[in-house]
Amino acid sequence: MSEFVDWVGVDWGTSNLRAWGLSSDGTVIVARKSDQGMGKLTRDQYPGVLETLLDGLVGNNGGALDVLICGMAGARQGWFEAPYLEAPTDLRGLLDGAVRPPMPNNHLAPAILPGVCQKAGGDNVMRGEETQLLGLATLRPNAHGVVCMPGTHSKWVSMNGTRIEHFSTAMTGELFDLLRHHSVLRYSLTEDSNGPERAEGFAAGAEVGLERPEQLTSELFAVRASSLLSGRQPGWCTGYLSGLLIGTEIGSRRALIGEQTVPLIGAPALCALYAEVLGMIGAQGEAVDGTEVVLAGLKAARAFIV
Amino acid sequence: MSEFVDWVGVDWGTSNLRAWGLSSDGTVIVARKSDQGMGKLTRDQYPGVLETLLDGLVGNNGGALDVLICGMAGARQGWFEAPYLEAPTDLRGLLDGAVRPPMPNNHLAPAILPGVCQKAGGDNVMRGEETQLLGLATLRPNAHGVVCMPGTHSKWVSMNGTRIEHFSTAMTGELFDLLRHHSVLRYSLTEDSNGPERAEGFAAGAEVGLERPEQLTSELFAVRASSLLSGRQPGWCTGYLSGLLIGTEIGSRRALIGEQTVPLIGAPALCALYAEVLGMIGAQGEAVDGTEVVLAGLKAARAFIV
Numbered sequence: 272m273s274e275f276v277d278w279v280g281v282d283w284g285t286s287n288l289r290a291w292g293l294s295s296d297g298t299v300i301v302a303r304k305s306d307q308g309m310g311k312l313t314r315d316q317y318p319g320v321l322e323t324l325l326d327g328l329v330g331n332n333g334g335a336l337d338v339l340i341c342g343m344a345g346a347r348q349g350w351f352e353a354p355y356l357e358a359p360t361d362l363r364g365l366l367d368g369a370v371r372p373p374m375p376n377n378h379l380a381p382a383i384l385p386g387v388c389q390k391a392g393g394d395n396v397m398r399g400e401e402t403q404l405l406g407l408a409t410l411r412p413n414a415h416g417v418v419c420m421p422g423t424h425s426k427w428v429s430m431n432g433t434r435i436e437h438f439s440t441a442m443t444g445e446l447f448d449l450l451r452h453h454s455v456l457r458y459s460l461t462e463d464s465n466g467p468e469r470a471e472g473f474a475a476g477a478e479v480g481l482e483r484p485e486q487l488t489s490e491l492f493a494v495r496a497s498s499l500l501s502g503r504q505p506g507w508c509t510g511y512l513s514g515l516l517i518g519t520e521i522g523s524r525r526a527l528i529g530e531q532t533v534p535l536i537g538a539p540a541l542c543a544l545y546a547e548v549l550g551m552i553g554a555q556g557e558a559v560d561g562t563e564v565v566l567a568g569l570k571a572a573r574a575f576i577v
Numbered sequence: 578m579s580e581f582v583d584w585v586g587v588d589w590g591t592s593n594l595r596a597w598g599l600s601s602d603g604t605v606i607v608a609r610k611s612d613q614g615m616g617k618l619t620r621d622q623y624p625g626v627l628e629t630l631l632d633g634l635v636g637n638n639g640g641a642l643d644v645l646i647c648g649m650a651g652a653r654q655g656w657f658e659a660p661y662l663e664a665p666t667d668l669r670g671l672l673d674g675a676v677r678p679p680m681p682n683n684h685l686a687p688a689i690l691p692g693v694c695q696k697a698g699g700d701n702v703m704r705g706e707e708t709q710l711l712g713l714a715t716l717r718p719n720a721h722g723v724v725c726m727p728g729t730h731s732k733w734v735s736m737n738g739t740r741i742e743h744f745s746t747a748m749t750g751e752l753f754d755l756l757r758h759h760s761v762l763r764y765s766l767t768e769d770s771n772g773p774e775r776a777e778g779f780a781a782g783a784e785v786g787l788e789r790p791e792q793l794t795s796e797l798f799a800v801r802a803s804s805l806l807s808g809r810q811p812g813w814c815t816g817y818l819s820g821l822l823i824g825t826e827i828g829s830r831r832a833l834i835g836e837q838t839v840p841l842i843g844a845p846a847l848c849a850l851y852a853e854v855l856g857m858i859g860a861q862g863e864a865v866d867g868t869e870v871v872l873a874g875l876k877a878a879r880a881f882i883v
Contacts, residue, residue, distance in 0.1 A: 347805070348764075355806075393795075394802035424761075424798060440798040442760070449755045454748070455730075458654075484791035485829040488822070489699075492730060492746040496700035499653070500661075516794070523791040 273329045276300050278337040280569035281321075281381075283344035284399055285310045285423075288320070289562075290338075292328050297570050301328065309343035309350075317350035318374050325379065335380035339573050341565070342399035345370070345383040355388035355396065358435045362387075362405040365572045384572055392437055399565075400426050401435070403536055406568030407559060408433040417527055419556070421517075421537040421545050423448075427524060441520040444541075447513060450491065456512065459498035461505035472503070472510030477548045480518020487519045513544065521548050528552065534559045579635045582606050584643040586875035587627075587687075589650035590705055591616045591729075594626070595868075596644075598634050603876050607634065615649040615656075623656035624680050627687065641686035645875050648705035651676065651689040661694035661702065664741045668693075668711040671878045690878055698743055705871075706732050707741070709842055712874030713865060714739040723833055725862070727823075727843040727851050729754075733830060747826040750847075753819060756797065762818065765804035767811035778809070778816030783854045786824020793825045819850065827854050834858065840865045 276292035286308040292301040307320045321338065330336035345353030351372035356364060368385035386398035400420050407418065413432055420426040423444040429436040450456050479490050494512050497503040503511070521528065532555040535542040539558060546556030582598035592614040598607040613626045627644065636642035651659030657678035662670060674691035692704035706726050713724065719738055726732040729750040735742040756762050785796050800818050803809040809817070827834065838861040841848040845864060852862030 388802075388806055390806060394799050394806050396802050396805055439795045440802075441794040442797045443794055445760055446794060449759055453755055453759055454751055485825075487793055488747040488749055488752060488826055489745045489829070491748045491752075493700050496694075496702050496746075499702055500694055500696060500700050519791075520794055523795070 273327050274301055275329050275331050276336070277331050278339065278573065279325060279328060280566060280573075281338055281340040281342075281344075282399065282402070282565050282569075283340050283342040283349075284308050285343050288324065290324055291566060291569075292325075293570070295331070299566070309346065309348070312350075314350060317344065317372070321379060321381065335377050337573075338379050338381040339369075339384065339569050340381055341384045341402035341569060341572075345386060346398055351383060353383045353385040355386050356401075358387050358389040358395075358438060360387060360435055362401055362408065362433045362435065362568075363571075363575050365401065365405060366575050369572075387435055387438075389438060393439060395438055395440055397426055397438065397440075400428070400536075402568035402572065403561065403564040404428060404430060404435065404568070405433060405571050406564035406566065407534060407536070409567050409571040410564065416531050416533070417524075418534045418536065419545060421535060421541045425520060425537075427527065429527070439524075443516045443520045447516055450512060451509070456491065456494045456508075459495055459503070459505060459508045460512065461509050466506055468504055468506035469510035472507035472512075473514035473544065473547075474510075476511035476514025476516075477518035477551060478514075480515045480520075481522040481548070481551060484519040484522035487515070490515055514548070517544055517548050518551075521545070521552065525552060528554050530554050532557050536561050536564060579633055580607050581635050581637050582642070583637050584645065584879065585631060585634060586872060586879075587644055587646040587648075587650075588705065588708070588871050588875075589646050589648040589655075590614050591649050594630065596630055597872060597875075598631075599876070601637070605872070615652065615654070618656075620656060623650065623678070627685060631685065641683050643879075644685050644687040645675075645690065645879050646687055647690045647708035647871070647875060647878075651692060652704055657689060659689045659691040661692050662707070664693050664695040664701075664744060666693060666741055668707055668714065668739045668741065669877075669881050671707065671711060672881050675878075693741055693744075695744060699745060701744060701746055703732055703744065703746075706734070706842075708874035708878065709867065709870045710734060710736060710741065710874070711739060711877050712870035712872065713840060713842070715873050715877040716870065722837050722839070723830075724840045724842065725851060727841060727847045731826060731843075733833065735833070745830075749822045749826045753822055756818060757815070762797065762800050762814075765801055765809070765811060765814040766818065767815050772812055774810055774812035775816035778813035778818075779820035779850065779853075780816075782817035782820025782822075783824035783857060784820075786821045786826075787828035787854070787857060790825040790828035793821070796821055820854070823850055823854050824857075827851070827858065831858060834860050836860050838863050842867050842870060 277295040281290045289304045344350040353370045369382040387401045389395040415431040425441045428438040535556045542558045549556040583601040587596045595610040650656040659676045675688040693707045695701040721737040731747045734744040841862045848864045855862040
């Protein structure tokens with residue numbers, strides 16, 4: 272059984288793969304997802320994975336179905352490298368940088384959007400976030416200020432309309448996972464705890480991180496020492512570690528953030544933690560739906576050429 | 578074949594175990610070592626490991642052989658817990674806090690020295706370092722100032738003669754290992770490189786760490802971005818990561834360090850890196866032989882009661 276769509280938008284990340292079949296007016300007709308992220312794939316598996324995911328979708332015009340892809344599929348270690356745009360840059364130029372990976376047949380016509388790199392002001396890279404940022408800028412014309420995208424590698428991006436002026440990346444999420452699973456701190460932590468102890472530990476850790484972001488490598492050890500000396504429970508310590516890392520990330524960006532309302536794009540539970548810490552310095556966090564902005568970004572990128 | 582000694586000093590760490598049989602005037606008659614550190618042992622294995630290590634050593638007085646132990650054997654997860662002294666504290670009190678673990682026979686008479694903890698001014702713990710510090714204080718009477726002990730968990734200790742006034746711990750070595758083996762940075766790093774590229778990367782990373790210690794979680798990602806964008810080689814990136822972490826550790830302690838000459842107790846190659854970074858801020862590092870100070874510390878601890 273076939274479903275007719277005008278084109279397909281795809282967000283191909285490290286862990287996950289999501290696709291939306293759209294009508295000509297941008298309505299989502301069908302949504303699909305899979306766990307076949309870049310991290311699990313070799314280069315030659317991408318065409319087959321995409322064909323399987325989009326099985327049964329047929330283009331309205333009878334020809335090859337346009338598939339517009341953002342994310343890690345365009346990385347050097349992904350499917351087909353899409354060279355970076357260099358910041359500062361206007362994201363309305365995203366589609367100009369798209370590349371077309373070869374396919375074994377003419378059913379699908381995929382194009383992969385570039386990521387954004389930065390050389391002046393600190394080497395940095397993003398892939399996937401730029402499409403969300405274009406989406407956010409499209410939904411909020413003429414907005415400017417800093418946008419935070421919490422996650423494994425959190426991005427802080429200074430935007431001006433559809434322009435990326437500058438960005439930085441904090442390895443907060445990855446450090447949390449590393450420390451929780453592989454460091455000496457693991458003896459003091461727990462996998463599952465969302466009780467009041469965790470919230471209390473989170474607030475205590477965030478306060479230390481905000482006040483002394485330069486002391487992170489020392490304050491980390493306090494997690495272990497607290498559990499040995501003060502009988503702090505694993506739930507409290509896990510919250511403390513999380514708060515300390517997010518507090519350090521935000522504490523080292525106080526001058527950038529000021530008292531702005533910061534759009535937060537990411538997993539809702541994580542965005543809520545960032546919003547809590549932003550509130551501690553007199554700023555505000557505002558959760559933004561990640562799926563909504565990536566869809567808006569794919570549509571906007573496509574609109575600039577079609 | 579038997580060897581006669583007056584007593585035995587033991588440094589029982591997480592990874593290694595070292596023992597020295599001493600004459601009554603403190604001369605080392607026999608030295609032995611093994612890889613049976615705390616990390617590899619269950620509680621009931623300690624007596625057997627110690628008996629095997631000291632096989633053939635006989636006390637001069639014909640009775641049980643005194644064995645004075647410092648380090649992780651006294652940890653809660655070690656052999657037999659030796660409660661901490663609490664800083665600020667005079668290390669001449671170490672032996673008062675020693676505990677005597679039970680043995681299956683009367684051949685050996687082991688005593689385990691306490692570690693030192695800190696509650697006021699930041700929860701913290703050490704085990705083993707306190708004995709080295711007592712040794713250093715004995716070799717340099719009336720010295721005062723900060724002592725650095727680089728390693729997995731680096732210690733920075735403010736000493737005044739035989740007193741510990743305050744100390745902090747930086748998880749620098751553990752973070753380096755975690756990031757090198759388990760993080761996304763591992764794709765940009767190498768295991769073995771001591772060439773000029775590594776030294777150049779080290780100096781560059783140290784400079785950034787010293788200048789912006791609060792930006793560590795962001796500057797870490799630059800290791801990855803540099804290798805993607807600027808073609809930085811694995812040797813350079815590995816040096817950069819090492820320099821960034823040590824630079825951050827030292828950069829966050831500038832007020833503590835000033836322009837002092839800082840005794841460095843640790844692995845010689847690592848101490849040389851710390852000395853290089855201390856030189857960059859106008860201080861000096863002075864390598865101290867770790868074996869010499871732990872032996873001096875064990876002798877001093879014993880002298881305060883025998």
